[in-house]
Amino acid sequence: MIEINLLPNVKRELLKTRAMRNRVISISFLVGGASIAAVVVLALILGSQIAAEAVQSGVIKDRNDKLMAVEDLNKVVTIQHQLTKINEQHSGKKINSRIFDVVTAVNPVAPNNVSFSDIKVNPESKTITLEGSAVNGYSALETLKKTILNTKVQTTDGDKSSEVSLTKEIKDGDTSFGENSEGKKVLQFSFSFEYAEELLAPANNGTVSVLTPTGKVDVTDSRQGIPDSLFKSNSKKQEKK
Template sequence: MIEINLVPDVKQELIKAQRVRATVISFSILIGFVAIGAVTILAIYVFGVQTIRSGIADAAIKDGANKLTSVQDLSKTLTIQHQLTLLSAMHASKNIDSRVFSVLTAIIPPAPNNVQISTLSVDSSTATISLEGQALNSYAAVEVFKKTIEGAQVKFTDNGSDQTVTLASNVSTGSTSYGEDSTGAKVLRFTMQFNYAPELFSPGSTNLSVVVSNNGNATDSYLGIPTSIFVDKAQDLGTGK
């Protein structure tokens, strides 16, 4: 059987191009419908589902807020809970003020120069200890007490290292007056104040002890003599000797 193609080549190319164009247009229309569908679904999710979820969340928040506001003394409860979370840090950083009793045990001289403390206060903001006391041995006992404080040292361990610092600085005696104690005995009443070393009450100072050294001189004659009595020899005028 013999077939004769009566369609010219140009006509065939035109038909082929029309078929390709129709196919492209069909796919374009299909893709357009898919895109429109995707946008529609996304819009429904954003403006529908999300709105519903947001409304549910708002309702839950409002309900929770109403329950909280109905709790009696809520603000006080929250304040206490917040303070409880800070207790550990506060406890770790607080000063160990109870060490002041160890200080008193170490610095009060033995008889006959012993003193009795009636009032004692510790001011951590200025690192100052102030005290009021009385002594049977009058001014001699007060002078011994003062020098004992000046010669005291604090020994402690910090981060595994043994250290020693001077207990007090700026030791000063305030007002003095005579009076009678509860037994009717005549006593010298006095006030005294000094700045203590910050390591004394620090929680970082472990194995702490207060040692009285008096700079190597602990004799009664030294302790009872005011340091203001002895000074360096004055120079001769004009000679420099």
């Protein structure tokens, strides 16, 4: 059997080239169509975002106009800011009421007990000034001072516990003899000392106790009542020493 090639090689190459061109054009149309579709989708997304931003901007402007229309806005905002700080300030405040528990704890037992007429606390210098009178004279005053010097402040937070001295030094003040409201001769005194910072620490720092030579007093929460016998009116001075 004899085959006769009626198509020259050039003609066959031309047909192959045309077929490849058609495939390339078809693929280009598909890619182009997909690109156009992607552009349209992106344009719709961008348009929706712009529309949403315009709506939100309108809402913000409307609410801003309403807010700016409030009378004394600056004062209202300041008060609200201060209210947010109340809890923070409350948790960090010093517990000055513990001073009464401490004074009760360090007061010696009879006959060396004393009566206080004035208690001053200076938070800046961290000092306590005590003024009062003692029926038992200098013996009671010295007992009171020694009790204060040997008193410890204990802080307990969970399993951790630490102790510091209530004070390391007492600064003497005026002493004089006089008569109390009952007509008894008493020694009037005044002195001051620098207290440990842990004594008035905030309540969230743990449990605070005062350890005196005679016992232990929990001063985490201040007592509801202070004995009336702890405070007496100023006595009449007779002589100074």
